[in-house]
Amino acid sequence: MALIVQKYGGTSVGSTERIRSVALRVARFHREGYQLVVVVSAMSGETNRLLALAKELSADPNPRELDVIAATGEQVTIGLLAIALQELGLKAKSYTGGQVHVLTDSAFTKARILDIEVAPLRKDLAKGMVVIVAGFQGVDNEGNITTLGRGGSDTSAVALAAALGADECQIYTDVDGVYSTDPRVVPEARRLERVTFEEMLEMASLGSKVLQLRSVEFAGKYKVKLRVLSSFDDPASAATGTLITYEEDDTMEQAIISGIAFTRDEAKISVMGVEDRPGIAYAILGPVADANIEVDIIVQNIGASGRTDLSFTVNRSEYKKALDVLAGETGKGFTAREIIGDNRICKVSLVGIGMRSHVGIAAKMFKALADEGINIQMISTSEIKTSVVIDEKYLELAVRQLHRVFELDQQPHAV
Ligand code: ADP
């Protein structure tokens, strides 16, 4: 009997009506003979509301307690969905992350899954039960409640699918698949029938929040068959959403560029006029790393008269912390003429496996931005992506312009 893990995000369970509609979809699959494990998020807006409550009491709330609070959102929806399914005459049972021993490390608010105990779930499934598991949460070795980072229910679902050896993991959300870019920014964005795992990994890591990055990593590691679909489509419509594929085959639509990802969560710091000597990058970035701040793009200028400039980007939430670290280091590890920062920047990235075999993509991208008068502040490339850092106010314009110039609204032509 085929086993499917389905995950329903916040909007999909945003009201009791939506939960009833999810129950009807689950019941339909159950009737068709599938075994089902259903992972749910908190109702939309609920996680933000819970975290904001903690912020009312403290500017810097204790992460362990934040997880205790945030995990309650999903506990509500698992119970509600179980009741909705029981009302339809199905046998259903809900479990929190702790109850199925979704064992994680102890990195509160961004924990990683280490193991899941699936034996009790298999027993329930064998009895014809629909198993409902709270997304986003787990438990560490000491029994502390942990959460997996924002968007973490995707990862709960993929991890469960991997642990159970499910035939498919279906991520139901408020769009009917992975698009060439966020359809909320570019209405002409096109749904991709398939996207390669590598491209999805880049898109997720470069800001497309349709799938949490770790869920894609997990899927790749365990070769989980992963599909993104809409929970708003008619269940009878036989929509196929977007399938994440692991092999590039010739029959697949071969676009050079598959998508555009972007993120506003960026900030840039420039350390101007530092000594141009061996070890200077380490003197600046070592303390930043020691403070657990992740650095993304790094650019160092060519030195002149023994001095140079080094710029790097960090997540906007860590901007002030990074500036403070550097302020504490200047005059000790290095000397600098000045340190300047800008937290009104964004990053826009083109992603596509065709970049491997096609030259001139980056040049075409830079021209497209220049034609709109958009200044590029930093550039970073890898085998299948080109990213630029630009002023935040040009984000939408840049994404729309690139989408148009690279004709991402069109079916890919043969290449
Ligand atoms: P859920 O609550 O179901 O987890 P999310 O809000 O986390 O849903 O993710 C779905 C959203 O991701 C969409 O509403 C869309 O705005 C956004 N998104 C960003 N990039 C893309 C993309 N390339 N394709 C589809 N959706 C995207």
Ligand code: ASP
């Ligand atoms: N409820 C959590 C969040 O809002 C997890 C999720 O929705 O995936 O981030």
Ligand code: MG
């Ligand atoms: Mg999400």
